[in-house]
Amino acid sequence: MIILLMGAPGAGKGTQADLLASNLGYRKLSTGDALRKHVKLGTEIGRVAGAIMDRGDLVPDDVLFKVLSEELSSDSSVVTLLDGYPRNVDQAKALEALKSSAVKGAIHLDVAKDVLISRLSGRRVCSSCGSTYHMSSSPPDQCGKCRKCGASVVQRPDDRQEAVAVRLDVYEKNTRPVLQYYSEKGRCWHIDGTGDAGEVFSRLKAVIDEICSPV
Numbered sequence: 001m002i003i004l005l006m007g008a009p010g011a012g013k014g015t016q017a018d019l020l021a022s023n024l025g026y027r028k029l030s031t032g033d034a035l036r037k038h039v040k041l042g043t044e045i046g047r048v049a050g051a052i053m054d055r056g057d058l059v060p061d062d063v064l065f066k067v068l069s070e071e072l073s074s075d076s077s078v079v080t081l082l083d084g085y086p087r088n089v090d091q092a093k094a095l096e097a098l099k100s101s102a103v104k105g106a107i108h109l110d111v112a113k114d115v116l117i118s119r120l121s122g123r124r125v126c127s128s129c130g131s132t133y134h135m136s137s138s139p140p141d142q143c144g145k146c147r148k149c150g151a152s153v154v155q156r157p158d159d160r161q162e163a164v165a166v167r168l169d170v171y172e173k174n175t176r177p178v179l180q181y182y183s184e185k186g187r188c189w190h191i192d193g194t195g196d197a198g199e200v201f202s203r204l205k206a207v208i209d210e211i212c213s214p215v
């Protein structure tokens, strides 16, 4: 079973997918994480994707389809949370063609634009273990090092102001229509994505329980 976690950049999809994975044993499949891994390893896909990601644009659909098919082919999980795919209607159609009966629905985390910008501009990540920080609400230690592993904490290139503006724009133009696509199929839910992570988790879990319950 595949559940799509949707939301603008900074809506908290990654955080919630991590919470659902650690608390309920679901698999988190993030296309952004998969691409960043390719960039780090210097693969062909990483070479195509790196610069596009840094400026906040979408990586071409054929590259994403390859990444997604690879990741899903090794998927034996009961519930997979897809974070970051589909990001346009063509990708949604490609996913339907690949796994139509498995896709149970899309859950959108609703968050206002000013909150998204504040979350993204303050976000920092550990360059080694990937732990996430926020400069005002959960800063790294005083020397700017990761509290878990001690490595340097950095700003993602696509969290810089210019890239954030591009990502929010791309989201409105390309990804928001995906919600309409799933609404027309009666498979789109919205939840309030503001408040602390635990509150959002409870709202999300209630919707997932509803989606997963036998009719």
Ligand code: AMP
Pocket (backbone or CB within 6 Å): 009, 031, 032, 033, 035, 052, 053, 054, 056, 057, 058, 059, 060, 064, 083, 084, 085, 086, 087, 091, 158, 167
């Ligand atoms: P994320 O970590 O989900 O914010 O993704 C980081 C970046 O990876 C995005 O800004 C895109 O450049 C790229 N990316 C991730 N998923 C997709 C996708 N489904 N289609 C195109 N580009 C993607």
